[in-house]
Amino acid sequence: MQLNQLNRSLTLVPVVLFGFSFMALATVFSTYGIAAELSHGMVSGSYLLALFVMLFTAYSYGQMAKVVPSAGSAYTYTQMAISPHVGFMVGWAVLMDYLFIPMVNYLLFGIFFSSAFPAIPSYVWVLGMLLLVTFVNIRGIRLATMANALITIFSLAFILIFIGFSAKEILGGAGTGTLFNFEPFYNPDESFSYIVAGAALLCFSFLGFDSATAFAEETVNPKKTIPRAVLIITLVGGAIFMSVSYFAHNAWPDYTTFTDPDSASHEIITFVGGKALASLFLAVYAVTVFGSAMSSQASASRVLFAMGRDGQLPKFFGKLHSKYKTPINNILLISTISLLSLVLSLTLVASFINFGAFIAFISVNIAVIAHYFVKKKERSAKGVILYLVLPGIGAALDLWLLVNLDIHSKVLGSIWFALGFVYLIFLTKGFKQRPPELHLSFENDSPDKTA
Template sequence: MQTLEADVPAPQLKRSLKLWHLIVYGIVIIQPTAPMGIYGVVNNVARGHVVTTILIAMVAMLFTAVSYGRMARIYPSAGSAYTYVGREINPLAGYVVGWSMLMDYLLNPIICAIWCSAAAANVLPNIPYAAWAVAFVLLFTLLNLRGVKASGQVNAILAVGMSLVVVVFLAYAIRYLAFIARPIGGQWLTPFYDPTTFSPSLLLRGTSIAVLTYIGFDGISTMSEEVENPRRNIMLATVFTCLIIGILSAGEVYVAQLAWPYHGPFPEAQVDTAYVHVARRIGGSFLFQLLNATLLIANLGSGVAAQFGAARLLYGMGRGGALPQRFFGALNQKNSIPRNNVLLVGAITLVGVFVLTYERGAELLNFGAFIAFMGVNAAALIHYRFRSTEKVLLRTTIPLAGLVVSAFIWLNLGRNAQILGFTWIALGLGLYWLRRNGRADAAAPSFE
């Protein structure tokens, strides 16, 4: 007796991931060395108050993490700020969030290439920055054209390796502070507050950059279909991941500030890789080379993955009608890679490494990220305050606090970053209306 096709159940993802799996996954995405890349930039902007900026950013992210977790309950198979905002608020608002996320995807390989170039120059300073920049952009592009992408297992191994390097660094730092620097009295508190250099406006601007430490935590919500008890575990994992990364990051920059107290900004030649220069003071050439190599590998992997993600997002937009399908929705017949998009992202990255600085790129990336954060908090506020009868703790207070804090930090981004960010949104809205008017009988463009 044959089984009818209709009686065969459709394959489904297995719900096998526990809470601790999600937390480890979140830490792998963000990376244990997350604050080291932006340390010099934040130090210069906030006049040494890097620890305080990390902790303020953590508070904002904790509120937003709760909102992400709660929205994952409502849309367990989506895991996207674009979807949350588009369905709860307005499709156009969702499009703006999606377009802002695209800017983040395009900026990520740029700042990774900038950092890799600066780190490589630490090892071989006779080779000019331009040569390193072109080499890394070409490497990112060639690897993606060949279909090379980092697997979850490789990322996990890298995360373990980076965690061991962090432990080694902290051991050297404790030894340095105990036997050489020997801070006394109020010197232990100056990384949190130094009255001689403190400026509220600069602290907030530094915080707007320090948020880059936590970028990626929202990826946990994409695992909703594979998690045991997703209604509980997605939110807990998102919150615990932000909390663990925040505490670890604060510790990393705290010892760095004690070892290298703020007496002025890092020079331009050192600012992007300032943390490895702190490592040289703490542990000599060995620790300098170890940390420099570790962060170079981490940013190299992030750059390749970021370009991979940007090309796939453009492909999804082309396939969904948000961008011209003939170019953006095309796949290479030989290896099923969106070659047009990979080459386009490579070209944008090549221009970006010469036009942007690491600081400007980081601020622009956070401009888009905070639009998504504000959107998710607003979606959670609207859903749980006005539409849902489900009783949740502080259903209005938490998303409202996340929205207000995120908006406040967003407004303190650098003026140039805001101008460029709003220009990008205006470009996206113009494209949106052109596509809509050109296809009056078609549905709204989709990012999915």
């Protein structure tokens, strides 16, 4: 066992809370208006399709977590199951998500609160949130776990309150006037392609189930805990997203009448609950943004830690804090990079995220096939279904949604990917040598011992 390892202290509930916090359950509100336009009102249908796609990929993450109980997530899985070269490129793609998701959260926090309190400049809110997130992550997993529990409870409470107010208005004759309506899922007068377009966007909402795997080295019994956590995060998150969008549609069925799609949820919330509920939403959104920024920064720091410890990045990235056993160099670096949120636009930053996610998702599905079906020769009827058909469907569906991303995502993502390829050429001296890799067997003899 390597000496430079993270401490194992997390059980199922804290890992799930990290996933929910990264996922930011209240993100369903921030994306609702844009998703409604893209899907022509069929937001719940788009979420259902996105959930269907994500379940295949969540299954593959769970299968790889059983045999690779190590920090690094998709990077580690593909490095060991396919090749260190592919692993490096996947790690590079994953960093695109993890480095830019905190920026999105800081930007949104600044936008919402500078709008609510115009006397205070946006940069004050951004810097304040950034410093708080950095402090919590440096202090360690235990403090972050407590914060995640409060954030998740607060978010779920608001979602239930919103659904209750919406149901009251709908039953009182507002919106569609009925709680039983299939149109949020599918409108026969609209093309199915609109649901697909919405799903390609809304897969962004599910980013978080995969982040749980980055904490494998800090989890007790990761071979069982991580797969369970991944499945719970995906299913519960999908159910919440579909429920909120279902009631939002029935309360305000005509998406073309929103004053501004970016703030459509605020209009709906004010409509069903008045200014008091709208003020509560602002408080919930602040807490949610904090949780997502904290979890995404923590996940990114651990992917960098795994790559630094393996030698695929300089040793600077593989260092832990002497007291808190957290990857402090990476946390501070990510915070420094996140300062770009003071000058970059939300559209530009958001364009990076889904591209890297789908690259990682496709690669993890392929990793399952490479490890179980090819290397382990699991080729019985059951093996063919579990280790070829299911991950194969997952990879195909992820590729389908990758192709359906907007042009900005694909162009900017390709540029980032190309930069990583150039660095890989430098790292391997023109592919004359293998990149450094993690020397950890798949069947770890004692993965659950405390470091």
